[in-house]
């Protein structure tokens with residue numbers, strides 16, 4: 001028998017430590033959603049109430065929950081082989097996925113290193129970059145440049161690249177010292193803001209070039225800090241700067257990859273091929289924790305000699321279950337024309353957020369592909385509470401709309417039905433009005 005809601009909450013509050021959650025407040029005050037089932041763009045709780053999943057469950061379920069083809073691929077693989085290491089061994093899912101990924105990736109990325117999640121995909125990139133320069137006789141190049149407000153994951157290396165002050169603060173002094181440059185400010189005119197950001201990056205590279213291993217960027221949108229968007233031109237200029245200063249360009253597509261911003265990869269939409277590309281989240285359509293780091297052939301070649309070996313690899317590297325599902329994800333993108341079908345939905349999101357941008361109290365409404373975001377106050381903060389007011393109202397109206405502080409955003413599954421998307425956008429509008437005291 002299924003235990004009831006109260007029993008599950010009692011167990012949860014007695015035993016489970018939740019991510020990114022002030023736990024005292026959670027235990028005392030929060031009435032969590034208790035989800036029993038998920039399908040397409042909807043979550044269903046134990047009492048049968050359904051919620052539209054506005055953020056694809058932390059940005060992973062790009063193809064919706066329990067896509068039948070992914071479930072079938074997982075079931076089939078589970079019946080044959082759930083796991084074997086990739087140490088001196090290979091298998092069909094890992095080998096075929098490698099080929100499919102390289103074919104789907106921006107041209108020039110030719111080798112795939114598997115790991116477990118977005119953070120490890122970035123950790124691999126960091127270690128690769130440091131060791132690459134050592135292998136080619138430039139061991140002094142081991143510093144990194146990232147953007148203020150950047151988010152690249154949870155491991156210590158990835159945390160070093162974290163430009164979100166609240167997330168980084170507890171580990172200050174324990175993480176690598178990186179160089180942070182400001183992204184374009186939303187408070188300034190677009191052209192000027194981008195020019196300033198470019199100049200800052202140019203200066204950092206010109207000064208630190210002899211010791212900089214790589215520039216690491218979230219392409220076109222900085223997700224976790226509050227869906228801050230910037231122009232493709234800045235990415236192209238970053239590519240040119242990296243080339244001019246012999247610095248690697250690492251692009252973290254963990255959030256933006258798999259069609260989130262319109263094209264399959266945000267960097268490719270901008271016409272940029274990175275030296276290293278990190279993918280995760282939508283990699284398995286949100287079914288299993290697995291990720292990959294793709295590199296150019298020249299990087300790979302620098303590791304061929306025995307003394308240059310990359311001594312790195314997680315227990316579940318190339319896991320057959322994850323690989324089989326990830327391979328099916330790429331097939332679904334192609335055969336079901338996911339990107340083409342998402343385009344009209346992206347247009348609806350853009351229009352809805354433009355309209356909400358006109359509401360008094362709303363600032364900086366923006367949209368890109370299947371992302372729409374707005375600030376509920378100028379200078380929106382991650383620790384702000386306005387988004388949580390909207391969250392409560394949206395929940396009442398049947399939408400799971402987790403905010404980023406004062407920032408409200410949607411990043412629904414690319415496969416969301418148009419009528420469900422319209423329902424979602426209407427609930428967002430009403431929740432925004434409610435949060436601003438106009439509802």
Ligand SMILES: *Cc1c(COP(=O)(O)O)cnc(C)c1O
Pocket residue numbers: 117118119120122151152153154218223224252253254255256280281
């Ligand atoms: C979420 C995220 C990560 C970390 O991925 P996990 O799977 O949570 O470890 C890294 N980079 C970006 C851009 C992300 O959005």
